[in-house]
Amino acid sequence: MSSNPQGLFTVRDLSCTTEEGSRIFSGVDLSLNEGDIVIVQGPSGCGKTTFLKCLSHLNVYSGHIQLHGKTPKSYGVPLYRTKVAYVPQRPPLLPGTPRDFLTTALSFKSRRDHTKLSSSAEILESAAKIANSWGIDSELWERDWSNLSGGETQRIALAISVGFDGAEVLLLDEPTSALDHESCLLVERHIMNTLRSSDNSLKAIVWITHSPEQAGRVGNRFLYFSNGSAREETSLPV
Ligand SMILES: Nc1ncnc2c1ncn2[C@@H]1O[C@H](COP(=O)(O)OP(=O)(O)OP(=O)(O)O)[C@@H](O)[C@H]1O
Numbered sequence: 001m002s003s004n005p006q007g008l009f010t011v012r013d014l015s016c017t018t019e020e021g022s023r024i025f026s027g028v029d030l031s032l033n034e035g036d037i038v039i040v041q042g043p044s045g046c047g048k049t050t051f052l053k054c055l056s057h058l059n060v061y062s063g064h065i066q067l068h069g070k071t072p073k074s075y076g077v078p079l080y081r082t083k084v085a086y087v088p089q090r091p092p093l094l095p096g097t098p099r100d101f102l103t104t105a106l107s108f109k110s111r112r113d114h115t116k117l118s119s120s121a122e123i124l125e126s127a128a129k130i131a132n133s134w135g136i137d138s139e140l141w142e143r144d145w146s147n148l149s150g151g152e153t154q155r156i157a158l159a160i161s162v163g164f165d166g167a168e169v170l171l172l173d174e175p176t177s178a179l180d181h182e183s184c185l186l187v188e189r190h191i192m193n194t195l196r197s198s199d200n201s202l203k204a205i206v207w208i209t210h211s212p213e214q215a216g217r218v219g220n221r222f223l224y225f226s227n228g229s230a231r232e233e234t235s236l237p238v
Pocket of ligand 1: 018042043048049051
């Protein structure tokens with residue numbers, strides 16, 4: 001459990017509307033403890049991705065979000081986003097190669113200062129090692145994103161997020177949706193081991209999946225979105 005009496009990460013009365021003013025969801029509460037993997041489920045279009053983006057301060061919202069009792073703004077939003085990191089289902093089509101992307105990402109001061117690994121080479125090595133354990137050859141880091149498959153792109157993007165070792169809360173948006181079953185199991189196992197290890201910064205995960213099997217394998221808490229609100233269940237529906 002978190003040693004901070006204010007809790008690791010708390011969300012109170014979170015609401016979000018579209019630019020036109022229609023409600024996507026409202027009144028969502030969530031309090032994360034160390035070691036939690038909260039599964040987020042619900043029908044397509046109910047607001048799961050938007051919820052994760054709000055948690056990482058990438059989307060406008062109303063309500064209260066605190067990490068260790070402090071608001072995103074009190075950290076400074078760029079630093080906060082490295083600590084509460086959103087990993088999209090697929091990165092938007094990027095120019096260049098994964099190596100170029102990593103070099104650019106590391107040029108942002110908030111990233112560079114808040115990872116335990118000291119140099120770009122070390123971070124690339126860490127991410128490449130993780131990706132390699134998921135079946136990604138090193139040569140793929142030098143290939144344009146546009147020439148990688150959906151599953152390769154997804155594993156490399158995820159390995160970069162995990163390899164940075166700066167996030168305390170990882171927000172995973174269908175992280176294995178493009179993977180075959182075996183690759184999916186490898187990725188799940190690695191992420192769960194990373195969470196359990198005391199050797200890195202990761203403390204909790206919020207994980208969107210449409211797969212009840214995956215939800216059962218990785219989750220210890222279950223948050224269901226429907227009709228503009230969310231409710232937490234103690235177990236998966238039978
Ligand atoms: N910028 C935006 N402007 C208008 N509507 C938006 C915007 N972003 C999201 N929406 C709408 O908000 C709703 C929730 O979208 P969101 O992507 O969060 O759903 P989701 O539950 O993640 O869906 P899926 O399971 O299909 O990925 C959808 O109806 C979507 O069209």
